Amino acid sequence: MRKIYTFLAYLIMPLVLIRLCWKAYIRKQKVSRLKERFGYVDTRNQGGIWLHAVSVGETIAAVPLVKKLQAQYPELPIVITTMTVTGAERVAALFDDRILHCYVPYDLPAALHRFITRKKPKILIIMETEIWPNLLAVCQQRKVPILLANARLSAKSLRGYQKIGFWMKKLLPALNYIAAQTKADANRFIALGASPQQMVITGSVKFDMTVPESARQQAQVFSERFGMRPVWIAASTHEAEEDIIVQAAHRVLQQLPDTLLLWVPRHPERFSKVMSLAKKQGFTVGLRSSEEVIPPTTQIVIGDSMGELLAYYAASDVAFVGGSLVPSLGGHNLLEPAMLNLPVISGPHLFNFTEIFRLLQEADAMRVVRDAQSLANMVITLLQDGELRARLGSHGLQVVQQNLGAVDKHMALIAALLNHQEEK
DSSP: OOOHHHHHHHHHHHHHHEEEEEHHHHOOOOOOOOGGGGTOOOOOOTTTTEEESHHHHHHHHHHHHHHHHHHHHHTTOOOEEEESSSHHHHHHHHSSSTTEEOOOSSSSSSHHHHHHHHHOOOOOEEEEOOOOOHHHHHHHHOOEEEEEEEEEOOOOHHHHHTTTTTHHHHHGGGOOOEEEESHHHHHHHHHHTTTGEEEEEEEGGGOHHHHHHHHHHHHHHHHHHSSSOOEEEEEEOOOOGGHHHHHHHHHHHHHHOOEEEEESSSGGGGGHHHHHHHHTTTTTTTEETOOOOOOTTOOOEOOOOOOOOHHHHHSSEEEESOSSSTTTTTTOOSSHHTTTTOOOOOOOSOSSHHHHHHHHHHHTOOEEOOOOOHHHHHHHHHHOOHHHHHHHHHHHHHHHHHTHHHHHHHHHHHHHHHHHHHHO
């Protein structure tokens, strides 16, 4: 089966390269690092820890783990790989020059062997659920132990993987440990073919995130630009949700005309399109990237930057977290606004964050909405009721504080793998 998969992977590679170059052209990005995707990396940071975080979300989630690794193993270099350009930008912004970034090689045996030969990693840490057949197989051949960190597997993803369940049962043994976020995640991995011996329930490392002082300082700058106005944020929204946000914004402004919406689309390519949509709908729109003063008449500010979401949250009074109003997306991280003491609003579709969703709901730290009308009503209610805002925000922060410790559990697994390597 893997031979057929590999043959097809090589077969479609020309199309992958054409798409990559086209996206780089559209976004005006360089393709000079294309060779890294075939394992042609330099030999810096050999013999250390390889951490793979596919994109922005996984990179941010990895921050507390990487910081702990740097503190506990200062002698071991760390290489972080990402699949996306935006993930690479986050690595550069979040970590110091002791961390080396490379693009992860495509899932081709030759590229992966080349990467491992040049980097000689002691272990591989894969954030969340990136299961690539050749990556697992080559690491197993080269005796590179693998930790699947902060692992989650939704019921929807399980159903998808079960379509190739016979193959998954052969792939999963390559993982030395699966650090599942919840018992439900662990049970789903076992149902997919993992052994109970591989499973360790650690909780989510996202609870161990901290808010950098730089984010709080930037939030102060934003607040000064926005003026003394009520601010609600629509964060990590997707194209399918944009009409809902527009309708909700109209309703909020009808009741609270001095309110400002801080709108932060999930993907950079949507920044200009969201601005055009808002202007077409009659809103007065400003841009975060503009250095001009934001006048009181501005109704929407587009957060057209990467890596400033925590600062955007910290400058807001109420947070709506997108990716949750349509069934197919599964939601985004609710803990970021919660750790900033904000009341959280979300749609009902959160299959990627079921346990965090449950904890926040049970703690009365969030509200669930289903459409533009209910979203607008909840924003208006929270902006008008300071006591309710404070209560929900306080409950959310308590949830975060009560669930700390996942990073330490991961570190114990990493220590076991590194010690086993040293004993060989």
